[in-house]
Amino acid sequence: MHHPQVGDSLDELDTPSMIVDLTLMEENIDRLMQRFREKKIHVRPHLKTVKSPELARRLLAAGAVGGCVAKVSEAEVMAQEGIDDLLITTEIVGKPKLSRLVTLIQHHPRIKVVIDSFIGAQELNTALHEAQLEIDVLIDLNVGQNRCGVLPGKEALTLAHYCSKLPHLHLVGVQGYEGHLQHIHSPEERTQRCHQAMRLLTETAAQLRFEGFPIEVVTTGGTGTAEICADYGGITEVQPGSFIFMDTDYRNALGPTYANALTILSTVISRPTPTRAVIDAGLKSLSIDSGMPEPKGLPGIEYQPGGDEHGILTWTKIADPAQAHLEVGDRIELIPSHIDTTVNLHDHYYAYRDGMLEAIWPVAARGKVQ
Structure with missing residues (x-):
């Protein structure tokens, strides 16, 4: 099994992974x-x-x-x-x-x-x-x-x-x-x-x-x-x-003061109908206490959890559903709606610059709720 290492390309990361620009x-x-x-x-x-x-x-x-x-x-x-x-x-x-x-x-x-x-x-x-x-x-x-x-x-x-x-x-x-x-x-x-x-x-x-x-x-x-x-x-x-890192909740309140620097990288694992794609990031990868995460750079496409391990993408707002070019195997990023509760679901930050991993940081205080 390949463990991610500094110097790897983002393309080599398994999903879902928490990545930081x-x-x-x-x-x-x-x-x-x-x-x-x-x-x-x-x-x-x-x-x-x-x-x-x-x-x-x-x-x-x-x-x-x-x-x-x-x-x-x-x-x-x-x-x-x-x-x-x-x-x-x-x-x-x-x-x-x-x-x-x-x-x-x-x-x-x-x-x-x-x-x-x-x-x-x-x-x-x-x-x-x-x-x-x-x-x-x-x-x-x-x-x-x-x-x-x-x-x-x-x-x-x-x-x-x-x-x-x-x-x-x-x-x-x-x-x-x-x-x-x-x-x-x-x-x-x-x-x-x-x-x-x-x-x-x-x-x-x-x-x-x-x-x-x-x-x-x-x-x-x-x-x-x-x-x-x-x-x-x-x-x-x-x-x-x-x-x-920011999230959509704070961005919606503050505007573009700070950039959304953290996303969850995910893979399309199923494309069962022309208006639905399924990804490998569900409730165990993304919190929804502040609303739904947002697919990055995919206007009109909406995310909802499909259970613990699945996320469902739909695009009812796109006039021509065929414009949603999402195929099995495609990778997408999701911007969390609430950063704190999403970070607490992951073991590592994969920090990258120009598409290459520059650092891997453990979420050392993950689960420290006492």
Whole structure:
């Protein structure tokens, strides 16, 4: 069996495979970093998108100050590879998770976490007390997403005062993620609602400072809103992740700001009727939680999953079905609708330039959901 190697042609890759156009990816990274360098805002990319220490290193080399991860298990994978200036953006609750965190902090003291409850803060403090360790924490604020987070203002202040009595926690900042605004198509509405969220975040940071808390980090922003956030006074860092590869959901909201650099390469395995082709990429290769992936460069042709392993292409919108020149054995690329959940289905990135494989990166944090 031939294992793909650097130097191979893309034509030699088996399908389905997750392929990355390095030229486009590098342009995406440069474009984003340049924009925030000009705004003097730190970029702490969310690594739950790439799940790869190799790609994290590329982002750091381009100017990122560190990384975000969603889970302790992702932090373990990154820290093992020497990437340990990390913010874990999800609350850490329960003895098994806390004991893993404590082990991690022993070797990687720069890791920071978020809290949004008395119980969560108390249990974190207890776990650290037993190990005689300390940790930097951020208060997670609900700025409108209605997921995790305390309410801005009084609730946040109460939690901060509670936190100040816990000797193993050092409050250094606030996090407020406006995930509900990432994919709003109207730039005016997205900007206006983002400003509302930023006002809640920055006003709470100011109130906390007024009461004597050393709030250094005010962190927020995804690919869809990071630039709007960065222009709002009082924000110190942003957490975009998807910009590196993009997907159709973000492209439809943002337009051509960043290029679709990642696609799933697939093969036509059946051509049963004049208006249907079947490919070898189904639900186990492409996520559909944000809609259907898009066949690249094939206008009028639509994809839908045909089960775990099959994808069905139809072209009802093409006036003359015979124009759909898809034959058994043809290879097509699909642009994912949601990058994070699609990446998590694959073991490797096959990165290419000019049709030749230049790098193969394992998706090292694949399946790290704990």
